[in-house]
Amino acid sequence: MEQVRFLIEMQEVMSQARRLEEEKRKIPLEVADLKSLFEEREAAFLSASQEFEALRQQRREKEREIEEEKEKVDKAKVKLMAIKTNKEYYAMLKEIEGTRRTNTAREEELLAVLSKHEEAEKRLAERKAELDEVTAKYRERMVEIEARMGSFDQDIAKILDRKRQVASKLDAGLVRRFEMIFERREGLAIIAATNYSCTGCHMNISPQLFNLLQREDRIHTCPNCNRILYYVAAEDKASGE
Numbered sequence: 001m002e003q004v005r006f007l008i009e010m011q012e013v014m015s016q017a018r019r020l021e022e023e024k025r026k027i028p029l030e031v032a033d034l035k036s037l038f039e040e041r042e043a044a045f046l047s048a049s050q051e052f053e054a055l056r057q058q059r060r061e062k063e064r065e066i067e068e069e070k071e072k073v074d075k076a077k078v079k080l081m082a083i084k085t086n087k088e089y090y091a092m093l094k095e096i097e098g099t100r101r102t103n104t105a106r107e108e109e110l111l112a113v114l115s116k117h118e119e120a121e122k123r124l125a126e127r128k129a130e131l132d133e134v135t136a137k138y139r140e141r142m143v144e145i146e147a148r149m150g151s152f153d154q155d156i157a158k159i160l161d162r163k164r165q166v167a168s169k170l171d172a173g174l175v176r177r178f179e180m181i182f183e184r185r186e187g188l189a190i191i192a193a194t195n196y197s198c199t200g201c202h203m204n205i206s207p208q209l210f211n212l213l214q215r216e217d218r219i220h221t222c223p224n225c226n227r228i229l230y231y232v233a234a235e236d237k238a239s240g241e
């Protein structure tokens with residue numbers, strides 16, 4: 001029966017449209033995921049970069065302090081030459097010794113800062129590489145998505161146009177009924193009846209209805225799942241699927 005053939009075609013076209021719309025619906029979710037991953041990596045990079053910068057400043061500060069203390073020692077040494085009394089001389093030596101001890105402690109602190117600074121530099125490089133990777137992926141995928149988005153609407157329009165053509169060959173009431181069943185039965189509105197059973201819900205079909213289906217002169221639906229049925233001989237079904 002011609003109507004059955006058109007209904008089967010209608011189902012294919014509507015399934016294609018549904019797949020495209022599903023794909024289109026998922027895109028904003030994918031974009032949101034990509035964006036949040038990018039932001040996560042970016043935040044990790046910025047935090048590593050701040051840590052690195054803070055340690056660089058600490059390092060400079062320590063180096064500057066050590067430099068100043070060394071200058072103090074040098075000046076003190078010059079003064080030492082001009083000193084006349086022993087008392088003053090020993091007082092000055094003591095002061096120089098004190099400054100030297102402070103500097104030894106500062107140099108140890110500097111070493112600790114240097115080591116942290118090196119670690120921070122490594123971490124920063126790692127975060128940078130991760131950020132670069134995700135940025136490249138993000139950009140690449142966005143180019144693909146934009147291209148896909150451009151063709152989606154055209155593809156959907158083409159399919160809906162084909163659907164209209166097929167629908168024009170069918171009774172308007174039947175098309176409406178078909179669309180309703182399509183929505184309710186997850187995209188399977190017309191289905192084969194074979195060997196006295198509905199292949200949609202697997203319920204048995206009465207011999208009376210099965211005979212009517214074989215005659216192919218009217219549209220019949222499954223009494224259980226309401227899908228439109230079309231007759232397929234048992235051997236055809238076995239070899240066909």
Ligand SMILES: [Zn+2]
Pocket residue numbers: 198199200201202203222223224225226227
């Ligand atoms: Zn059924």
